[in-house]
Amino acid sequence: MAAQAKSGGLPRWLTSEHPLPWLFPVTSLLIVFGLYPVLYSLWLSFYKRNPATRTEKFLPSFNWNKLIGDDRVWDAVQVTFTYAVIALSIQLVLGMLIALLLDSDRKGFGVFRALMTLPLVVPPAVTGMMFLLMYDSSFGVISNSLYALNLLSPDKPILGTGSTALWGVIVADVWQWTPFMVLIMLAGLRALPREPFEAASIDGASSIQSFFFLTLPMMSKIIALAVLVRGIDLFRIFDYVKVMTDSGPGTATETLTAYAGTVYFKSANFSYASTVALATLILVLVVSTVFIKIFKIRF
Amino acid sequence: MASVKISKLEKQYGLLKVLHSLDLEIADGKFVVLLGPSGCGKSTLLRMIAGLEKITSGDVFFDDVRVNDVHSKDRNIAMVFQNYALYAHMTVRKNMAFSMRLKNIDKKIQDEKVAWASSILGLDDYLDRLPKELSGGQRQRVAMGRAIVRDPDVFLFDEPLSNLDAKLRVQMRTEIKDLHQRLKTTTVYVTHDQIEAMTMADEVVIMQDGRIIQSGSPMEIYDNPNSLFVAQFIGSPGMNIIECDVAEKAGVKSANHESLCLPLPSDAKVEVGQKIFYGIRPEHLTANKEPSAESNSSLTIEPGVVRVVEPTGPETHVYSKLAGQDVCSISRERITWSPGEAIHLQPDLQHVHLFDGQTQVAL
């Protein structure tokens, strides 16, 4: 009787003591905006679409076979990997170096730490536009500086040349996302206990030795996590490429997501675009799972 | 090996001065114990010798070389930290071998040294464990091991035994002393445990509130404490202290506390009316059932009342009330008195300690 009065007559799994009602809002959001689109894409990828007649036919293996045989896909995989690995390496090393520099209580460094977050709040498309202007072959500040240093000639614009275009995009990515690495590394450095470093100094370790023997191993979990988060993001790179090069010149900067976008918007082949997008998702899942297994990351 | 000299050393944290102009000389090969209550600045002093704490003013010398600006990695010292400071991601073996690994010492020598240290410290079965898989006492022993595999000029210990159980503590005390007698390395050992200080030290340095109060061999300090603080700090059970006024009756001075009248040594430098602290160690206070005939003073002390009798084996501690004051006496005989019995207490006048009532300095 008493128990019934307390629960107001509701079944137990609907009362506040049960986790289900609490999980409901976020679960429903995830289902609507996460699970449903993926399942819908999967369903789309099983149809062969004829963009000319705007008709679809259920042919489950058609798009997937096309994907395997599509050179542009393999090209895009290569570009995506190159982009992700290079950008990640630079951001990781640079992030760690800056974090080490900022991890001191010298006066004025607090301002730098605050300024570090600035690039993070700029929308990526805006960052892309900004760098597009700075790269401009006639008035761009970066191009002009490079001309002055004789590192670049006006007939080979950075974003218009196959060999440099990807680097141009990576620079924008590095500018925007290195602060993210810095913040994570800084949080990690700040959380390190002081005593082992004192012990190491007494044991005769130089600061470089302390860094490699203590700091790095003690931060390995945090570094791995930062690499994972950033890596997943980099595999889905779209904004910078779309704004700055639109996959060009040719397909020199065409990543998987950019290719999916092209197929979707330019060819209006929705089902094949879904297939390419799903392929990206699968790639990210595989790579990150392997990474988590190797570095034994626990959440 | 090196001698250590400290001259006018001061330490200030912001506005808080924690060390006040310390002077200390530690001869080469000596075992010096810094003894004092918690918070008196022992660790701070030790860390300044180690080069881990900035020196506010004053100097530290190793072998007459000023080391104020020498980085701790270049001071060739070994230190055991109060909170172990182990390398959490390294096994016990790697923790101990770390200093040798940094110096690129031959792997075989590294293994030998680690094996030697781990056998002394009883860590043989734990060499491949991580610190988090060890108990507090085991971790402390790893920290010890990390220090003794070195061949340092100076050993620094910061309360290395505080987390061990009683039996292991006694055992390690002996190990450390034995190690020092074999290696003859200058050692500075911090503790708040006066028994550790008494048993291990060549020289004890007593600190209070950032000042050195007294230093000397353990027995010197035990026999001649220069202040009430030292007298109370050293010895267990502690010295009996009774606050008294000096009075004179028939040409004989005595120390009076209410109805209690205590005899004074004939050479006592006290004046009538002076407030003093009268100190007598338990082993110099004889308790008897009958008033003793061979009393070495004309005064008879009023009887005390037994509260607790504690047999420890070799000796018996008798806690009693004497004119409202708690006093303890130690006897080598096996005493079987029961609480409430009246006893007669007689101080050995050669071992009475007198301290000024105001300055608390020995008279």
Ligand SMILES: Nc1ncnc2c1ncn2[C@@H]1O[C@H](COP(=O)(O)OP(=O)(O)O)[C@@H](O)[C@H]1O
């Ligand atoms: N980093 C610090 N900042 C401010 N005060 C400190 C700091 N470290 C120690 N102290 C103060 O200095 C005094 C001595 O500390 P410490 O040397 O650790 O004492 P002990 O080792 O004798 O217990 C204490 O009063 C403590 O509060």
Ligand SMILES: [Mg+2]
């Ligand atoms: Mg301390």
